[in-house]
Amino acid sequence: MRVLEIATNKKFCLSMVYGFNDLCGRHELWDQLTRFASIVHGPWLVCGDFNTVLVHSKRLGGSSTDAEIEDFYACVDKCELFDSPAMGSLFTWNNKQDATTRVYSRLDRALINREWSMDMEEINYNKEHFCDIENSSLMALKNLEYIQSQIVQQPGDKDWIEKEKHAIKEYKELKEACAHFLSQKAKASWIKEGDILAIKDVDGVEHDDPQHIQEAFLKYYKSLLGESVSTTKVNVKIIRKGATCNAAHCSVLLKPITDEEIKAAIFSILEYKTSGPDGYSSAFYKDSWSIIGDEVCQAVKDVFRSGKLFRQLNTTVLTLIPKCKVPTHVTQFRPIACCNVLYKCISKLICNRLAEVLPEIISLNQGSFIKGRSIIENILEC
Structure with a gap:
């Protein structure tokens, strides 16, 4: 992305990266950076988690293969990048294991080109x-x-x-x-x-190994959510005896989604809401709407037009939120789903359409969960 530094009125290119954990996955990142380097003009800053080290000395404990280092080094050399001066700890990551198995690595770094070193010296974000x-x-x-x-x-x-x-x-x-x-x-x-270093499973057994901690949570939530329960099929004849969607309702539900609806849905999402797997909050979409608004609208409309949702949009990060100050048991966490902003936007659009027809379909004695109604209205005096 192109960035304007307000204090100096200087522009530069910024690339935020995250490298995959496997060697093959990172090849795509190296190729993208190499292609981008050919079209970059002016100062360029590349920073983020590369998930590999540039030299063997940047890893303490464990080992790095020559292949992964050579690929990273070749990419940096082709792009004519070099390390930006850094402050603080030499290593940016460790595996939080015992002393005998602890591994330290410098996976996060900032790389700059020659133009950056010449033109952006006065910018020091300390x-x-x-x-x-x-x-x-x-x-x-x-x-x-x-x-x-x-x-x-x-x-x-x-x-x-x-x-x-x-x-x-x-x-x-x-x-x-x-x-x-x-x-x-x-x-x-x-x-x-904030990592969970130890936890008790459903049987009260404490685990401190990361793999065992993960298995303890999976076992607990599978017992809650993974069991199949026999259900009775819906009787269509009974459903048709009540209010159903008529032609006018269908017209409201099926009318084309407009750019104004999409923008309103995006801008109704609070900025401080936790972002999804793509890392972008609604603040990014709002601040960049003049640039990306048309593409966002087109992407959302394609979902409604095709009836298909890309897997990347439907990806969700499950986060465990503690129910108490010092949780020690798997039952003392509440899972929440962190969805991508575009997924939230699509959900809001569907909900907004349903909100137009549901009050006419749901019977009047259903007081709660309907906008404009209150459960208090159904209290009768005997």
């Missing part, structure tokens, strides 16, 4: 600069409180009233930025330190 936002937010609040105290003493002073307006605006902006920063900081801490 943690000291960003961490200061917490202190800035606090100072802005103190400044606002001081101004308001002066207004109490001088109620009619126009200068202090004008200063208050600017101070409120500044504090709101810094407070919002600080909230976003702390949110990202919390996510980073959870990714680094």
Whole structure:
């Protein structure tokens, strides 16, 4: 993607990458980067998790094959990239095993081209600069409180009233930025330190091996969700005795999806909602709508036109949310599904269409779960 650095008004190319865990899977990434390098003009930053090391010395414990290192090195050489100066720990990942089997690797890195090193030297995104936002937010609040105290003493002073307006605006902006920063900081801490290191299974046996922990959760949820239950088939004759969709309802449900509906569905998804497997939240779609809006609308319309949903859109990440502060048992977690934004958009469009016809089909004595109705309306006095 093309990025404009506001402070310096300079533009550069940014490529965010994630390498597959297997050698063959990473070949596609190397090929894509090589092809992209031929059309890049100007500063270029390539960063992310490459899932392999560039030299043997960047892995401590375990081993790396010459083949995977040679492929990565050949790609970097063809693209004319090199490591950007980095701060902090030399290794960015470890397997969290015991000392005898612990493996450290530098899988995450930032690569830059020659143009970047020449033109973008003054851009330094260090943690000291960003961490200061917490202190800035606090100072802005103190400044606002001081101004308001002066207004109490001088109620009619126009200068202090004008200063208050600017101070409120500044504090709101810094407070919002600080909230976003702390949110990202919390996510980073959870990714680094929030792994489940030990758990008790349904029989009360404790496991600390990652594979056994995984099997304990699978066994528990399969016992809840994996059992087949005999059900009675729906009697169509009984269904037809009640209200059903007529021609007018079908016309509402089957009318073409519009660009306005798709945009409204996307923009109704809150920005801070956890992203799905593709890593994009609704904030990305909203901020980039002028660029990607037409393509997003076309993709969504194709789903309704063909009746087929790509597997990539239908992919979901299952996340375990603790029910208590210190969970120790598999039953003390609640699973949630993190879906892609486009999947959520399609679901919302279907729900919005159904919402137009369901109130006319569902009987009036069904009070709950219908917009505009309340279960209280069905309370009778005997």
